[in-house]
Amino acid sequence: MIKISKRTQNVIANDKKLFLTTTKEDFPFVADHGDGDFVYDLDGNKFIDFSSFISVYNLGVNANARIREAAKAQIDKLIHPAFTDYYAELPTIFARKLISMLPRGYGKLFLSNSGTEANEAALKFSNVMTGKQYTMAFYNAFHGRTKGALGLTASKSIQRSHFGPFPNSIHVPFPYCYRCPFNEKYPGCGFACIDYIKKYPLSKEVDPKEIAAFFIEPIQGEGGYVVPPLDYFKELKKVLDEYGILMVADEVQSGYMRTGKFLALENFGVTADMYTMAKSIAGGFPMGVTAVSKELGDIPAGAHANTFGGNLVSVAAANASIDYVIKNKAVLHKLVVEKGKAIMKRLREMQEKYEIIGDVRGIGLMIGIEIVKDRKTKEPGIKERSRILEESFNNGLIMLPAGASSIRIIPPLTVSKGAMEKGLNILEASFKSVCSK
Template sequence: MSSPIEHQEQQSSFIGPEGVLEKRKQYFFPCTSHFYKEPPQIVRGKMQYLYDEKGREYIDFFAGVSVVACGHCNEEITTKTIEQLQTLQHTTTIYLTQPMADLAERLANGVLPGNLKRTFFCNSGSEANEGAMLLARLHTKRRDFIALEYGLHGRTYLTMGVTGIPMWRSDDYLDSGVTFIPRPFDSELDDEVAARRSVESLREVLEEKGDTIAAMIVEPIQGNGGMICPPDWYFREVKQLLDQYGVLLIADEIQTGFGRTGKMFAMEHYGVVPDIISMAKALGNGVPIGAFATTDEIAASFNRPSASTFGGNPVSAVTAMAVLNYIENNNLVERAELIGGRLLTGLRQLQEKHSTIIDVRGKGFMCGAELRGNDTQTGAALTDAVLEMMKERGYILGKNGIDRNVLAFQPPIIMPSRDVDAMLKALDEVLSVIEAERG
C-alpha cells in the first residue's frame, strides 16, 4: 500500500504544507484563512479519521463544518457516486434524468416534515437560502425580511443581507429591507427571558410593518452564532405570530439537517413545520448539493422560468440518495441523539470541573463549549490555543461564536462512543494544562 505522500505524488508534485501555504499567500484572496498557526496538510480521509502528509491520524470532530455526517470517503456512498460519475455526469435540469426525480420523490415521502413536498435543487447552502427568499417574495408579493441577530445564512446578496454576524457581512452596500430582532439568547439574561424578549420584538415589528414582510428566516440552532438553542416553545410562538400576518417561515437547516441534532431536521425538536426549508451540506456528504422545499401551494408561485445548470445533477442526486439510505439503514438520527447526548453530558461535566468553560449548549451531535478569557488572554485566543493543543493530541475541533470563543463539536454522526470519551479526556487534559499555566 502506498503512503499518503506517495499517493499524492502519483497525482501531482508534492510540495508539503509550507509550499501549499506559500501558494495560498500568492494566489488566494486575502479573505481566506485557516484555523491553525501550524496547519497540517490533509491528504486523506476515512470515516471519522483524517490523515496528514506525514501519515498522522486525526479524529475529526468538525466534519468539514457539518458536511460529512456519514463519514469521510464512506464506501457505501462513494461507490454509488463513482458508478454514476462513470455513467452520466451532467446534463443540466432542462433534460430528463431519473436520479433528480427519484431524490425529490424520496425527500417528499418520509424525509421532509409535514406537507413539504416540492423541491428545487441547486449547489450550496447560500444558493438554497437565496432561492428560498426569492420564493417567499414571489408567493407573498412582498419585499422585506425579518432575521435573528447573529444568524448566518450565506454569502450571496440576499443571504448576506439577512446574516447578522458582523464579520460575515462583507458587502458595504447590502439591502436595507431586513429587520433584525434579538435572538432568543443573551448571556446576561435567563434563557426564558431572552426568548420572551425576542418574541415581543417580533410582535412589535409585525404590528409596525407586517404587510411589507415576505418571510422570517431562522436557523433552528444558530451554528456560527455559538450553538444557540431556543427554548422548546419559542418557534411555536414565532410561527403563530407570523401566520397572523401572512409572513412565511424559512427554516435554514443547512448545518442542522439530516440527523445531526437527533432529529432528521432540527425544527422537529420544536414541533413546527416551516413554510420553506433549505438544505445542503450533509445531504451530499462532501459532494456539492443544495435544495429548498415547500408546499404545493407555495411552490405554485414560482412559475417564472428558472433553472440550475448543476443543481440536482445525476452525480449529486445519486450521492444524496445513497446518503439518505445510509442514514436510514444505520439509524444515524437515533445515533446522534444517543452518542451526541453522551458528548453533551461529557462537556457539561468538564464545565463543572473547569472554570474556563462558561457554558455548554447544543443538541445531538451539534454542541458548543464557550470559553472564558482573562486579563492576559481573550476568549478567542484561548479557543485558538485549545484547537492547537487538541490538534497535537490528534483531534480536529471547530470554533464559532460572535467572539470566536466557542469550541464547536459537529463530528461525523458515525463517531463511536469510544472516540467521544477519548476526545473528552484529551480536552480535560488540555484545559488542566491551560488553567495551571494561568495560576
C-alpha cells in the same frame, strides 16, 4: 505531537499566494485522506474528526462505501444533465425519497450546489410566492455570503462590510439565553425577545403585511451553536402566522439527523413553510436543496434556474446517502441521542473543573462550548479558545470555532465510542493546559 514537513509548509505558503483569503484557521492542517473516524494530513498525521468538515461528513469521512460507489458509477454514465433545461430520472427518484422525510404537505424541491444557493433560492421564492419584499432574520444568523443571503446574515460585521446596503432585511435578537440582550432569565422572561419583535420592528419599522418571510436556524451555527428554549419557535410561529409571514428553516448545518431528528426544527414541535438543506445531504459532493410547502404553489417559468443544480454525480451520492438514512433512521436517532448525552455529560463535568467554560449547550451531536475569560463578566475568551483549538490539534483532534468564543463539537454521527472518548480526553487535556498557563 504532530510533525509538519516542508511539503506541508509549501502547500500553505502557495495557498496564501494563489487564493483570496477565506476563513482558514491558523493551524497547519492540510487534508489528504480519511478512514472512518479519522482524517489524515499530507504528512500522515492522524486526527480524530470532531468537525465532520463543517457538518458535511455526517456519515463519516468516506465511511459509507455505497455513496462512493454510486458516484463512481454515475461518472461513467453522465455527469452533467443540464437539469434545469432537460429531464433526468435520478433526481426524481431522489426527490421522492427526500420528500418522504419532510413533514406532510411538502411537494416540490429546487436543487442547487450549496447552502448559500439554497437560501438565495428560498429568499427569491418567498418574494415571488407572497408578492412581498421584506425579510426578517436573527442577529448572529448565518445564511450565506451571496448578495441576497448576505442580507439575512448578521453573524460578523466583516461578512457584510462594503457589500451593502441591504434595504429589505430586518434583524432581531435571537433567544441567546446565556447572553440575553434584555438581561432577563428564562422562563420568567415570558419571551421578552418575542415581545420586542412585536413592539418594535413589526409596529415601527415596517408593516408586517409587507414581510415575506422570517429565516431561522433552529440552532444557530456560525453564531455560536446557540440553542433556544424548546417552546420558543412555537411562540414565534404564532406571531408569524398572525401576519401571514412565512417561516423558512435553514437546516443547512443542523439537518440530516445531526440532532437525532432528520430536521432539527422537529425538536421544537414546529413545521416551517420552506426548508433549506446542503452540507451533508450528498456526503461531500456539492448540493443544496430548497423544499417548498405545497400550499405555496410554484414559481413562474424562468424566474429562477441554474446550470449545475441536479448534477447527476451529486444526486447519485445524495440518493445513496438518503437510502442509508431511511434504512437506519431509528438506529441513527438512538445513537445520536445517546452519544450527544454522553458528550454533554462529560463536558459539564469539565465545566465544573475549568472556569473558562462558560456554557455548554446542544442537541444530539450539535454541541457548543462557550469559552470565557471570567464566568461572572462572561467576557469572551477569544485567545483562550484559539489556544484550546491549537493544543487539541497538536495532539490529534480537529475542531472548529463558532461565534465570538465558542467551540463546536460536530463529530460524524457514526463516530465510535472509542474515538469519541479519546477525542474528549484530548480536549480536556487542552483545557487543563490552557488553564494552567
